[in-house]
Amino acid sequence: MTVVGIDIGGANLKISDGATSMSRPFPLWKSPDQLADAIQSLLGEYPESSKLAVTMTGELADCFPTRNAGVRHIVESVQIAAGEREVSVWQTGGEFFTPEEAVEFPELVAAANWHALATWAGRAAASGTSSLLIDIGSTTTDFIPIESGVPVPRGMTDLDRLSSGELVYTGVRRTPLFAITPSVEVRGQTTPLAAELFATAHDVSLLLGDCVENLHDLETANSRPLTIPESLNRVARSVCSDSDQLSDREILEIARQVRIAQLISLSTAMASVLGRLQMVPSTIILSGEGEFLAKKMLSECFPDLLEQECFSISQMIGPVHSQTACAYALAILGRERL
Structure with missing residues (x-):
């Protein structure tokens, strides 16, 4: 079977x-x-x-x-x-x-x-312990408390999970930049991001070195390849500009600001989830194509949790x-x- x-x-x-x-x-x-x-x-x-x-x-x-x-x-x-x-x-x-x-x-x-993921992943933690699953995917992020291998979230529906901070509608691939932060600093001026699908978190990941170029990946905001020149132009368009008007350095700075805003959003939600737990999780389980972002968030925002046992689903199963x-x-x- x-x-x-x-x-x-x-x-x-x-x-x-x-x-x-x-x-x-x-x-x-x-x-x-x-x-x-x-x-x-x-x-x-x-x-x-x-x-x-x-x-x-x-x-x-x-x-x-x-x-x-x-x-x-x-x-x-x-x-x-x-x-x-x-x-x-x-x-x-x-x-x-x-x-x-x-x-x-x-x-x-x-x-x-x-x-389903938390039910299976919970077995990675020692029996009788508490753990927290951090799953960052292409579109959303989940913070799922687990007790003795059983998921124990506050919310069960998406609505309740959004309200509780256990579900955050941000990921490392499909999230538009304007959904991550309303504005960035450009040439010393606070500049709103255009509320159009000009660029996504995937462009930010590429420009910041978290993934590699892929000429065959056309799942981008403008259906053009996932390359550094194209991503630079897409990010520039988020402030109604282009890579002729803005330098590479200026566009990279926009990407960095978007990344910081995303980390703040994620860490705020995670702090809310942790604040409701009776004890600090003894195990942290990382999952999803955004594991790299989860690791960055832990190191920058929750350094004490790095002392806990940490499992990477990617390392466990490939x-x-x-x-x-x-x-x-x-x-x-x-x-x-x-």
Whole structure:
């Protein structure tokens, strides 16, 4: 029996059987009716799979009139793609639902991928201890308290998690610069960032040396390659300028200011989460493609926590699996429980 975990987001489809993991761009809000075909195409890479363990965040896509309608559409699309395979859906009670149960209780399965990841990752900590999972992805960041291997968040829905600081809508790839900070200093003047999708956090990461150029990566604000010259120009456009008008040094300074603002936002949320815990977590678990940002935040804002035991999901399971950590976690949980 091979269980395949599938994490269906608003912008990406992630899939893993615990041995092979893949991520594919899929803008769900643009093509919801093609979701079943996209999943079926991915499943073609796993011909031996007999069971699917599913989680989602894509129900929030604005192509759906409500989140409940999004859950129904995603579940039905998976069932179509699954064929004869058995389908199970993770829910925040720490169990799998049947597709029928998932549609009946959509609040429990909507945006539940963080819970699956925390349930699996919590086993990295010693029994009877507390830990904190910091998962920084392309779009969002999760701060998830874990006690004795069990997630113990204050909020279970995205709304409650946003209010509690356990969910922060900022990441290292898709977040527009104006969503990170309203303004920056340019030539000694406080300058508002244009509220347009001119540049993203991925440009900042590239310019600050946290990732490498990729001529084939066109998932950028203007669909041009992820290269330093292009990123310089995109960041300059965020202040209604370009790389002819602003020097490379000036544009890099804008990127640095955006990074500082993002670290402040993340550290403020994390401090709020830590302030509600009864004790300092004995273990810190880092996950997601933004692990580098989590490490920077810890070193600059929470140096005392560096004395605690720290696990990197990327180092534990490898960078490819780490990019699809929620799907990977589901594959393992499904293998154990289905």
